[in-house]
Each structure stands twice: as C-alpha cells, then as structure tokens.
Amino acid sequence: MTEKSYATVIIIDDHPLLRKGLGQLLEFEPELKLLAEASNGEQGLALAIQNEPDLIILDLNMPGMGGIDTLIALRDAGITSRILMLTVSDTVNDISQAIQAGADGYLLKDMEPELLLEEIKKAAIGQVVIDARLTELLVGALHARQTEPEPKLTELTSRELEVATLLAKGQSNKQIALELDISQETVKVHVKHVLNKLKLCSRVKVALYITQQK
Numbered sequence: 001m002t003e004k005s006y007a008t009v010i011i012i013d014d015h016p017l018l019r020k021g022l023g024q025l026l027e028f029e030p031e032l033k034l035l036a037e038a039s040n041g042e043q044g045l046a047l048a049i050q051n052e053p054d055l056i057i058l059d060l061n062m063p064g065m066g067g068i069d070t071l072i073a074l075r076d077a078g079i080t081s082r083i084l085m086l087t088v089s090d091t092v093n094d095i096s097q098a099i100q101a102g103a104d105g106y107l108l109k110d111m112e113p114e115l116l117l118e119e120i121k122k123a124a125i126g127q128v129v130i131d132a133r134l135t136e137l138l139v140g141a142l143h144a145r146q147t148e149p150e151p152k153l154t155e156l157t158s159r160e161l162e163v164a165t166l167l168a169k170g171q172s173n174k175q176i177a178l179e180l181d182i183s184q185e186t187v188k189v190h191v192k193h194v195l196n197k198l199k200l201c202s203r204v205k206v207a208l209y210i211t212q213q214k
Contacts, residue, residue, distance in 0.1 A: 009033065009120075045077065053081050088109050126191075
C-alpha cells in the first residue's frame with residue numbers, strides 16, 4: 001500500500017480568525033491536509049479520537065476546557081498524534097506544564113506566517129519544534145518536576161530502542177524510516193510502543209530520557 005504523501009492536521013482554538021487564517025495557510029501546502037477545526041477542548045477531543053490525525057495544533061488559553069486540560073485528556077485517551085501548542089504565552093509555568101502533559105512542540109502565535117508554516121511542517125513529520133526564543137526556558141521546563149516512575153530501556157525491543165535513539169537525535173518519522181529501511185507507518189507503531197513501555201507521554205520526554213542515559 002502506498003503511504004499518503006501528506007500529514008493530516010486538526011486545529012483546536014477558540015478564536016475563529018486564527019482558525020481561518022491558519023486553515024488558509026495550510027490549504028496551499030501539499031504536505032499538509034486540514035481534516036477539521038474545533039473551537040473548544042471537548043469538541044477537539046472528540047474530533048481527535050474520531051480522525052486520529054498526524055498533528056494536532058492546540059491553543060493554550062481557551063474558555064472551559066483549557067489547552068492543558070485538553071492535552072491531558074488527549075493523552076489519557078491514548079491519542080499518539082503529535083501535539084503542537086500554539087499560543088501567546090511565553091511563561092515558564094505554561095511551557096513546563098505543556099511539556100509535562102505531553103506536548104511535542106511549543107510555538108508562539110506572533111511568528112511570521114512563513115516561518116510558522118515551516119515549523120508546522122516539521123512537527124507534522126515528527127520533529128520536535130520549539131520557538132527559538134523559548135529554548136532556555138524549555139531546558140528548565142524539561143528538567144522540572146521529574147516525578148514519574150523511572151522507565152526502563154530494557155522494556156524495549158532492539159528495534160524500539162533504535163527508534164527511541166533516533167528520536168533523541170531529533171530525527172523525524174520520515175528520517176527514521178529511511179535510516180532503518182521501514183515504512184513511516186511502522187515507525188509510528190514503534191513510537192507508540194516506546195511511549196507506552198517507557199510510560200512517557202511525548203517525543204520530547206523520550207528524547208530527554210534517552211539523552212540522560214548517556
């Protein structure tokens with residue numbers, strides 16, 4: 001079966017203008033396909049479960065079920081889609097909460113459209129994307145509140161360990177597939193197993209954990 005040549009996307013944001021503008025930005029990018037939009041966390045959770053997109057672009061500050069609560073609900077529901085936070089907040093607490101809850105990336109809404117699109121494309125294929133202005137804050141956030149039970153690399157198969165190691169090097173699903181001579185769909189399955197076995201909720205945490213073992 002031929003793999004699809006685009007990544008599927010769902011937008012969860014309570015601002016109609018943002019959703020419309022971002023949707024138009026994605027519309028002209030053949031590597032991305034917008035599946036659906038949601039104006040709140042509850043609707044976004046339902047759409048994610050129904051569609052299983054490759055990427056979810058999630059706002060942080062929403063009325064009702066906020067971005068962090070939505071993120072936690074998505075991970076608790078077993079959603080392994082890449083989740084990219086797109087927000088106006090650059091506070092340490094918000095970044096830390098997002099990473100701890102399972103976000104795979106964190107970008108600010110004031111980015112130039114062309115740069116934002118490039119970062120979204122990277123996130124869609126499995127790269128961890130963080131706004132360059134937040135790098136130092138992220139380092140602290142990643143090392144904060146390490147309270148999860150210690151995962152064990154011995155739980156992984158040799159192939160899963162290979163995938164986890166390449167994740168830690170920042171490689172995308174496509175790059176991992178090429179290096180290991182397997183399909184991107186198989187890479188996705190291995191990533192899901194790695195997350196489950198290590199009891200980690202995002203690629204960011206896998207990368208951090210693998211790096212700390214060296």
